[in-house]
Amino acid sequence: MTIKTADVIIVGGGVHGAATAYELAKAGVKTVLFEKEYLSSGGSGRSAAGLRQHFGTEVNLRMAKYNLSVFPTLEEELDTGMKLEFTQWGYMWVAYSDSCMEQLNKNVTLQKSLDIPSVMMTPAEIHERWPYLNLDGILGAAFCGDDGHINPQTLTLAYGHAARRLGAEIKTYTPVAKLLAENGRIKGVVTESGEEWHAPKVLLTAGPWSTPLAATVGVELPVYPERHNILITEPVEVFDCPMVLCLDDGAYFKQCPNGTFMFGRDDPGEPHTVEAGNSAKFLEGVTKSVLKRIPALRGVRVVRQWSGPYDNTPDHNAIIDWTPVEGLLVNCGWSGHGLQFGPSGGRVCKEMLMGETPFVDLHRFRLARFAENDLFFEPAFI
Ligand SMILES: Cc1cc2nc3c(=O)[nH]c(=O)nc-3n(C[C@H](O)[C@H](O)[C@H](O)COP(=O)(O)OP(=O)(O)OC[C@H]3O[C@@H](n4cnc5c(N)ncnc54)[C@H](O)[C@@H]3O)c2cc1C
Structure with missing residues (x-):
């Protein structure tokens, strides 16, 4: 069996996976994204796509402010011909x-x-x-x-298509069966059809499906689905x-x-x-x-x-953190407000994967907060 390689593997083609693929491809990183169905088929394409800067915690506000600085020119920047329908009503x-x-x-x-x-x-x-x-x-x-509205499907698709144009491989209808780790380090993924891909860094952006995927390398995530x-x-x-x-x-x-x-x-x-x-x-x-x-x-x-x-967590806030498996980064658990965080989520994940300092302090989003009983309550969540 031929094993294929990349610098970064992303699992999950919602807005966070697609935005990170775009940011990495723009920076020249060899990236492959696996999506089990089509881009936006998870929470992203099903969301109400409300965009807001009404939060009650500083880190969410700083990221929300960044998102709202990106949206007005994003259609032009991604340049895919897709209409993002951004409005500020x-x-x-x-x-x-x-x-x-x-x-x-x-x-x-x-x-x-x-x-x-x-x-x-x-x-x-x-x-x-x-x-x-x-x-x-x-x-x-x-x-x-x-604040306002955007089309959640075209937002995710446009990020994915722009990433592909810049050299990222976007593999839709390619479910990942499990992650691979060796000696405490991430090694890659195996797809359901048995293809093996290796990379020194893997980003898990599979929304509520992140929990069973992380468990394949022994990482426990407190993320669970809730139908809306x-x-x-x-x-x-x-x-x-x-x-x-x-x-x-x-x-x-x-x-x-x-x-x-x-x-x-x-x-x-x-x-x-x-x-x-x-x-x-x-x-x-x-x-x-x-x-x-x-x-x-x-x-x-x-x-x-x-x-x-x-993709709920016990405190309804996201997890953006390296896991105990070296090289495995997770970005999930956004509950009811994750669509609008695509731009900032994509940016901070790209920064972490490239060894840069994220533009906001991500301490509140750390995975260990659940074990430490130091939950991150956001007073403005729905
Ligand atoms: C009804 C509803 C209303 C919402 N309203 C808003 C709102 O107004 N504003 C807002 O900001 N947010 C809203 N949200 C929340 C928002 O949709 C999510 O927080 C956000 O889309 C999460 O994005 P994501 O990229 O992390 O995950 P997702 O979009 O869920 O993407 C995960 C992807 O991983 C893929 N995947 C899963 N398993 C595998 C596998 N084994 N291999 C490969 N791929 C896999 C899935 O198919 C999916 O496409 C709403 C959500 C819902 C359901």
């Missing part, structure tokens, strides 16, 4: 309780200290700007007008409705550039599975909740509903 976190207002205020104060243009809004200010929103029960909101649902309506007249997140029942909605609306809602009762599936319970619950906030949408038809897995 804003992102609003709506509070219905004093405790939520207090937390939003704290988050916005931190955001402002990092020059992120977030503001707190009163119900009157919200009404003046978006008169079609029903504000019953709302105490106020945090809003950032630079979403739907799309038929298009209506464009009135640039921002992403609105309701902090009472976890419902969110936004208008996409083509006029369709996207609705989603957190449901703690959803199964912990990577299997996609649709639930009528979600359809009924989310439409009731969203129509209450935006009655003008009554009568609009739903055209599509799907689900996908969050």
